[in-house]
Each structure stands twice: as structure tokens, then as C-alpha cells.
Amino acid sequence: MSASGDDVLKLVGMAYDAALDERKWPTFLEAIASSVSGSSAILRSNDIQKPVASFNASVGYDPAWQAAYCNHFVKGDYYNKMMNQFAPGQVFSSGLHIDQRELRKTEYFNDYLLPQDKLNSIGVFLLKDERQSLVVGIQRGKRGGAFGEEEAQLISALVPHVTRAVQVHRKIHSVTADKEHAQGALDQLRMGVILVNHVGTPLYLNRAAELLMTQEVGLGIFHNRLALHSPAETTKLHCLIANAAQSNDRPAVGGDMRISMPFSMDFVLCMVTPLSSEMSCSLNMNLGSDCVALFLTRSAGLRLSPKRLVSLYKITPAEARLATHLAALKSLEEAADDLGISIHTARTQLKSTFSKTGTRSQAELMMLLASGTLAQCHDE
Numbered sequence: 001m002s003a004s005g006d007d008v009l010k011l012v013g014m015a016y017d018a019a020l021d022e023r024k025w026p027t028f029l030e031a032i033a034s035s036v037s038g039s040s041a042i043l044r045s046n047d048i049q050k051p052v053a054s055f056n057a058s059v060g061y062d063p064a065w066q067a068a069y070c071n072h073f074v075k076g077d078y079y080n081k082m083m084n085q086f087a088p089g090q091v092f093s094s095g096l097h098i099d100q101r102e103l104r105k106t107e108y109f110n111d112y113l114l115p116q117d118k119l120n121s122i123g124v125f126l127l128k129d130e131r132q133s134l135v136v137g138i139q140r141g142k143r144g145g146a147f148g149e150e151e152a153q154l155i156s157a158l159v160p161h162v163t164r165a166v167q168v169h170r171k172i173h174s175v176t177a178d179k180e181h182a183q184g185a186l187d188q189l190r191m192g193v194i195l196v197n198h199v200g201t202p203l204y205l206n207r208a209a210e211l212l213m214t215q216e217v218g219l220g221i222f223h224n225r226l227a228l229h230s231p232a233e234t235t236k237l238h239c240l241i242a243n244a245a246q247s248n249d250r251p252a253v254g255g256d257m258r259i260s261m262p263f264s265m266d267f268v269l270c271m272v273t274p275l276s277s278e279m280s281c282s283l284n285m286n287l288g289s290d291c292v293a294l295f296l297t298r299s300a301g302l303r304l305s306p307k308r309l310v311s312l313y314k315i316t317p318a319e320a321r322l323a324t325h326l327a328a329l330k331s332l333e334e335a336a337d338d339l340g341i342s343i344h345t346a347r348t349q350l351k352s353t354f355s356k357t358g359t360r361s362q363a364e365l366m367m368l369l370a371s372g373t374l375a376q377c378h379d380e
Contacts, residue, residue: 007035008154019165025057028352029136032158033059036151038138040118046133048084051075057132065116073112078103079121083135086303088125089163091156095120095146106334112183117141122151136162192296195275198245200225200238212296219296226294229262240272245290259296271295303328304369319353322346326362327369 016032018024029041040060046053053074055066074080083092094103105110113119123137136156169339170203192209196202201224205213212219218229226241229235240255261267275291281373304327306320315323318341325335336346350362359365 006017008157011158012036012252015158015162015165016168019168022057022169023113026059027090030059031058032155033138034134034283036122036138036147037144038122038140039144040140041136043134043136046074046135047132048129048131060139062116065112068072069112074110076106076108078106078108079123079137079352080135083123084133088128089156089159091122091124091152091159093122093147093152095148096152120144120146122147122155124155124159126166134166146333151162182340192294194294196226196228196241196292196294196295198242198290198292200241202226209296212268212298216263217268217298218259219268228259229259233257234257237270237272241292244272244274244292254292266298269297309369313353313357315353315356319349319356322349323353323365323369326350327366334361 011028011032014024014028018028025043029043032039033039038060040058040148041323042058042061043056044053044058045056051074053070055061057071058066069077079092079094079098082098086092118139118141120205121137121139123135125133125135127134130265142367186204186206187208189206190208192212193204193206194209195204202221202281213221218233220227226234226237228237236257237259240257244254254271256272257270259268259270271294273293275293304323306317309315309320309323310317313320321339322335325338326332330338332346333343336343339346341349352364353365355363356359357368359368
């Protein structure tokens, strides 16, 4: 079966579509299988050093047989053993490169290929290194006959494009994963983080910042720009943002301000700082060169996890419970009363905590807890 130039170009386009949207790989596999009269096709990863495999995408395969391959038949895959002699890009055909008499002696043929009527295969390593291979393979049954030179030439013409599409897909997936990891890390922070452009339009808010928006702290968005309860404070905030934005004719500088809260004597501390291009790249957010970061914290005491304090500072659970109450700005007497212990016991636990954390006073202990990693992370 021959394919026209338009058919080849269509297949190439479908491969690049799949690179941008992984849900389209089965559609591409179905089209490439149809172009050579195949009944099924796979995109599969194999570990070079041990018998481990995973199906990235497939059409015309029963999931139970895929699971059987990954759990058992990968160990005796006769095709994979023979294909390992081929370099990436070299097309392999069972009809052209397999000793059929040897193949028929194997468990792989009799218990895997024969029951599925997938006796004829053609495929190619798209990527291969010392650790892993990625193969695209097409199969058809006994009645379809062996794949020949014509089908091999078509697959060979497609290989560079499909390989490039896979590489693009992996790069996109890697960037997306990095972005998700970076945003996940920001979401673990107890302090609010808002990334804005030079006019104060929010580009990203972490979980703590979104929570602040729902609380009565006087922080919101008006006409697509950050706004505060006080017009004067809003003006000051936007001046700090403008000064912190990257500029070619002047150095970018940040600043700090205290945001008053309506209906409360409490306040929010805000630090405005330029976001370096290196940090922007590491976050993979395409933020632009004028991006500014705002870090927001409430003035109230810390809410720490006793369990995590035990793990981090090697104190007892009872000592950790006392420390969390003190970090929440409770006095020693208030903490003892809340915990139902005597003031004598509280003083004994506090002294022991001093010894284990290397601090000498309650003030030093509070400084340690406030500057530690747990002070900035959400409790899960």
C-alpha cells in the first residue's frame, strides 16, 4: 500500500499535534497504522537495563494484554531482543529481520502474539540511550501478511518528524511539571505571595494570598489591579510596585509597608521586591521582565504543628505543644492553663526545650521558631 505526499504530510501534522496535546497520540497511532494496513499500534517505553516497560499510548490493544506484557512477557520479548541491534531511526520489520522458525519456538510467540493475532510487526526506536528506549510499533494479523519494503520506507520517512514530536512533547511536559512543582512549593508557604506586573495586575497568587483575599484584611482587586482598603495605602503600594519593576534607565528597588486592616487593630506586613529574570525562569511562568513579588504576612503569632516541631527539633510531644502555644503569642501562664498543666511543669518543659534547641530564653526560642522553615509552611 502506497501513501501520497499529502498523506505523509497529514501524518506529520498529526504527530506535531500530539506533541502539543498528549490526548492525540492514539489518534496519530490509529492513522499511522491505517496508512500501512495495520490493525494496532503502540508507543511504548522499555528499560534497557531491566525488563520493565510502559505503554505511553496504544490503539487496537486489549488493556489486559498490555498488563500481561508489562508484568510478564516483557522479559521474553523476542522482537525487543532483536531490535536492540538497531540504531534509533532504523526501521525493523518482523518479515524482513526475524527468523520465523526461531520466533515460533518462543513463549512470546505462542502465548502472546498468537492468541492476539499480532503475528506481523514493523517498528522503530524513536529514542534510545543507555537507560531507556522509546519504540513506535505497528502490528497486523496473519491474513494481513508481513510488512515489506514499501511500508518500511513510509515509516522511515515519518521517523524524524515523530522523533521530533516526541522530544517537543517531553520538553513541554518537563516545563509543565517544573511549573507545577514550583507553584506547589509556593503554595506550601504560610506567607502570601503575589506576583504582579509593573502596574499592579496580579499574575499569580499562592494559596495563602488567595486566603488573605477572602479575609477582611482590606486586600482586593479593582479594575484588574491590586487595591487596599485605604486609597492612600493603595497609592503607596503602587508606587512601591512601580519602583520595584525592572527598568532599563534606573535600578529596580523594592520597599516595605504596613497595610492596615479595616475593623481591626491588626495589620498586614508587605514586602515589595523585584523578581529576577533567573527566578522567573526557574518558576517557568513566563512572567516578563517587569514582574514584581509581594510577600504578605499577618502580624499575629505563628501557628505551628507540634508533630513537625518534634521531628525538626527533637523535642517531646509535650514540649512541642507548649512551644506552639508560646509561638501563638500566649504567655507561659496562658499556655499552661490551655494545656491543663501546672506552671511548674510548663517551666520544666520550657527549660528542657531551651537545652534541646540551643536557646537560652523564651525570646530566643521565639526567634528560632519564627525564622525556622515551619514558620513559613502550611500544616497539612
